[in-house]
Amino acid sequence: xxxxxxxRGPSSRPSVLIVNIKYVRIxxxxxxxxxxxxxxxxxxxxxxxxxxxxxxxxxxxxxxxAPVYLLRTSPGNVIANVEVAYEEMDVEEYLDCxxxxxxxxxxPEDTLDPWNGIPPMWYKTDEAAMHETMFGxxxxxxxxxxxLTLVDTVFHQGDPSDLNDNIWIYTCDVDLRVTVPGPLMYxxxxxxxxxxxxxxxxxxxFGQPLWExxxxxxxxxxxxxxxxxxxxxxxxxxxxxxxxR
Numbered sequence: 001x002x003x004x005x006x007x008r009g010p011s012s013r014p015s016v017l018i019v020n021i022k023y024v025r026i027x028x029x030x031x032x033x034x035x036x037x038x039x040x041x042x043x044x045x046x047x048x049x050x051x052x053x054x055x056x057x058x059x060x061x062x063x064x065x066a067p068v069y070l071l072r073t074s075p076g077n078v079i080a081n082v083e084v085a086y087e088e089m090d091v092e093e094y095l096d097c098x099x100x101x102x103x104x105x106x107x108p109e110d111t112l113d114p115w116n117g118i119p120p121m122w123y124k125t126d127e128a129a130m131h132e133t134m135f136g137x138x139x140x141x142x143x144x145x146x147x148l149t150l151v152d153t154v155f156h157q158g159d160p161s162d163l164n165d166n167i168w169i170y171t172c173d174v175d176l177r178v179t180v181p182g183p184l185m186y187x188x189x190x191x192x193x194x195x196x197x198x199x200x201x202x203x204x205x206f207g208q209p210l211w212e213x214x215x216x217x218x219x220x221x222x223x224x225x226x227x228x229x230x231x232x233x234x235x236x237x238x239x240x241x242x243x244x245r
Contacts, residue, residue, distance in 0.1 A: 067087075067090070069093055071204050071205075071208070072096075072210040072212065073208050073209070075170055075211050076150075077211070079194065081096070083148055086144050089135035089144060091135050095124065095127065098213050099199065099212045099214040100201065101214060102213060102214055102215070104121065104122050104218070106119075106120070106122075106240075107220030107221070107234045108220060109234075117240075118237065129243060130242050133243070139180075139242060140181050141178055141180055142180060142181065143179045144179070145175070146175070147175040148172040149172055149173040149175075150172055151173055153169065153171070155167070155169075164200055164209075165197075166197065167195060168196045169195050170194045171193045172192055174189060174235055176238060186233060187233070188233055188237070190218060190219055190220050190234040192218055192219065193216070194215075195213065195214055196214065197211070218234050218235050220234055
């Protein structure tokens with residue numbers, strides 16, 4: 001059964017509740033069992049507040065300007081992480097959003113153009129190769145801007161007794177801009193459709209289900225404009241530029 005969920009906001013970025021714990025005071029008699037219990041409870045509460053809000057991976061840089069990767073506890077968090085990983089040019093975090101059996105389906109018009117040399121599908125290993133090049137120093141890419149705006153969601157409920165059988169389909173408008181030396185900018189403006197399911201290989205720190213993209217369709221054909229000189233492509237064509245085969 002498919003249920004279409006009306007979108008109520010202009011962006012796919014989820015609302016994030018940030019809890020700022022400035023002080024924790026415990027006023028009990030020194031040396032009592034109660035003090036030890038409250039200290040332990042306070043420590044666990046603080047750890048939970050930090051862990052539930054965002055990723056706790058140790059390789060995330062510290063500081064107020066550090067990129068924030070959300071736990072993949074919802075499809076919206078996965079989409080948000082794709083945005084951040086692209087702008088930070090972070091291969092590991094990007095690939096973390098994709099399932100092991102991930103498949104990308106380029107826009108049909110790209111696969112039919114013999115000059116493109118783009119196959120009808122590719123896999124996670126191919127995504128890794130493309131993005132290691134795109135995000136690497138040798139690519140010459142100076143910066144990347146990516147905005148994914150949610151325009152439609154569809155929920156497919158599978159076996160009611162099996163959460164892993166449920167599927168969310170998110171369709172997003174895309175504004176991808178890849179800046180390289182000189183006046184040239186690669187821009188992708190064709191919509192993408194992300195099919196997401198529960199990740200059966202990973203779970204959150206408290207056993208929460210995590211979501212992942214297992215199919216991605218580049219829908220093709222869009223007339224979005226850009227105010228800079230650019231090569232205007234689909235997202236699949238932009239990826240393929242950096243595919244060293």
